[in-house]
Amino acid sequence: MTDTLLRKPFAMRASQRLTLLTLCLAVTIAHIDTFIVNLGARAIGDHFAAGVDELQWIVDSYNLVYAVSLLTGGMLADIYGRRRILMSGALIFTLASLLCAAAPSARVLIPGRALTGAGGALMIPASLAIIRVVWDHPGERARALGVWAACNGVAMALGPSLGGMLIPWFGWRSIFLVVVPFGLLALIMAGYTIPESSDPRRRPFDATAQVFGGLALGGLTFAAISTQSAPRTMVAALIVTALSAVLFIATERRKGSGALLSPEIFTIHQFQAAMIATMGMTFGGYGMVFVLPLAWQSSGRLDTAASAAALLPMSLVFIVVSPLSGVLSEKLGIRTVTSGGVALMGLGLLLIGVGGLQPNIAVAELGLAMTGLGLGLAAGPLSAMAVGHVTAARAGTAAALINVARISGATIGVAVLGACYAGAGGGERGLVSAMIAGSLVQFAGAAVAWMVTRERTLHAPI
Template sequence: MDDMLRRKPFAMRASQRLTLLTLCLAVTIAHIDTFIVNLSARAIGDHFGAGVDQLQWIVDSYNLVYAVSLLPGGMLADKYGRRRILICGALIFSFASLLCAAAPSAQVLIGGRALTGAGGALMIPASLAIIRVVWDQPDERARALGIWAACNGVAMTLGPSLGGLLIPWLGWRSIFLVIVPLGLLVAVMAGSTVPESANPQRRAFDAPAQFCGALALGSLTYAAIGARSTPGATIAMLAVAVLSTFLLIAIERKKGSEALLSPEILSARQFRAAMITTTGMTFGGYGMVFVLPLAWQSSGRFDAPASAAALLPMSLVFVLVSPLSGTLSDKFGLRATTSGGVTLMSAGLLMIGLGGLQPNIALAEFGLAITGLGLGLAAGPLSAMAVGDVAAARAGTAAALINVARISGATIGVAVLGGLYAATRGGRQGLLVAMLAGSLVQLAGAGAAWMMAQRKAPRLRI
């Protein structure tokens, strides 16, 4: 009897291994695109004569379109077939990467990056839904999801390293060209290894809410990036963001239980905490990954390869710690791992701000390692907190919304911290001001997790 109760080894059929390989490649190239472009921002700026605001748009056009397209991407995958949408996303991603590589101007590059974000937003929800279909046993599905999610850490490590190798030898355009064959490979492999599935009867898409949310996020991003150069437009965009948010709330209240942000989800205390904390976490984290390499390269402290090497402590510690986060959360509780992890990130950013441009950057390197430790501790438990606090029928919506919060925080973080760095004329002062702002926002997010989270992980409600 005891033998029957033991956990079975995670054995996959050959077809499942190929399917998982395809899905892992898809999520890796979607995430690597963010990290590799941050490292090349200075080289792109030098080539086009672009200022910090244009470099912010080159990064944030991807983040913004990705954020607002995730929910429609999931709807399209369910309605028209997950494999079909995965292939379409991979082809769009490859074409857009080729457009970025050939861009004759910063404006075309920004457009190409936006199109790349749309491709990524088709691939990610489709690949996640495919895992839920192919692995129908909960324990096997959990392990497949763990492998799939670990690819984010692979992208975090591989992105800067790959950029550091390519940029000095082949120029910044090569970072986009290298993605093209990988995207095409995903499309070919998906066509031959991934089974088709669909759910055309899923919950109807909430188009008015989606439009208002996209308008609010886009307006807020524009306001943050354009604050220095176009203060009048910034005020107008802030007003649009506020009005869009109020309109979104009114629409969702009217729809009641049929709304995307239904009262059932919004009343879940831990779900709200996870959304707030995730947004604060990525606000500081992604903002730092944009500003720090830019500060290093603009000051002449490091070139692209050295910047890539200097970022490794964060990604390596994240990769080592992330697989342990579930066990640590079970032992010490959600409140400790989420609030504690984001607090560590806050401390890490402060160290980076203080030491990033000093003659000896040991403090900044330690800060990067602490940031990776905090991210590894908090990221997984925050997702578990969000999904576990809602009914099972709403778990997919909760998972999608936590991803939207993650990339929305990243979008605003790049806009705000990059704007602060530029407004204070860069250098040591600019880096310190930007990192201090990111640290304070993360500390506020950690406070939300501490006040609103339970000590133990919640069970998914039926």
């Protein structure tokens, strides 16, 4: 009877529901901040008379610091407590949002945005690690992760709409102020609804690995940011990335099982598949979200508000499907749902490329809905694959790594698909080129993940 109850969708205890609500609130405000600020860039630029470079850094400083801080956030969560680190992240995020709202100049707003990125890097890995610990039954964990992953879709749908309503009436500062009460609410709720957990071995803080890992991730993100505006800077950043990655690997090999990233983690087939598929998923998905509105607005096909509305089918389908992904992965197999979801996204991108700039964008809307379907199927189960095959003690590190795969795929995807669009001369030809490139990477990621995963092979958590 108990087992039957456990397998019913959302048949979780009241305390678990409150925990999940708190985690969803924290993740939603972290993601919504990214989408809402993108929409406010023009208003901020007009207010401060900021140039393109400053506006770029207002948007990208969040992503850069987030990427650099991810491994640190995951390790701190394991060592000092996941609830404590999540609450610290929520506090930093809230205070940084207040700083952004009060910023007297772009030079103050940029470090404010960087601080919000640091807060997000503490909150998101910690929240994913908490799910790994609180939901010890794999089926229930998958369902909880489906709901958790749907928060990204909620943020994607709500961010542009909320920004479109707030900015004309209350000005650009309101887009930072709006998250403050929700950040405080998440901070208060976390203290009452989330049980504390940490690695009982209290492994030491691996400062050397943190520095090299942060430099590698930061260099990769900086290279993507500099692709269009400063090719020489991009090359220098890639060199820093490569050298830092080599030094990071050498450092970790010397420390063995005490390393920041235990080498055994990367021998787990399901973890490898989750990393590969996640990078393919975000490469095409985030790259498309960057290129498609740019193509619509550059061609005069749609304005900013209409572009945000036209993207809604992807977000809405994602929101509906994602909470069901755990149930579907149990019935169809996690390999089918994850690899199949990423492959569906690839098909969606092809339809977007074909129909994005046609007089009737119905084909593109179908492609966006298919992309949302694939994303909804894959996002939660991929996180479940990543954190479900390591011990609870390593949950924060595994959560950080899957987010490293997500942000790396997204960063490279925006840079590469943007370059494909520009290199083909923009317009319909540029959109088709970019979407083909994105879909090929997604098909490859889905295929490799399918081959790497052994559906029936059981691994003891490492």
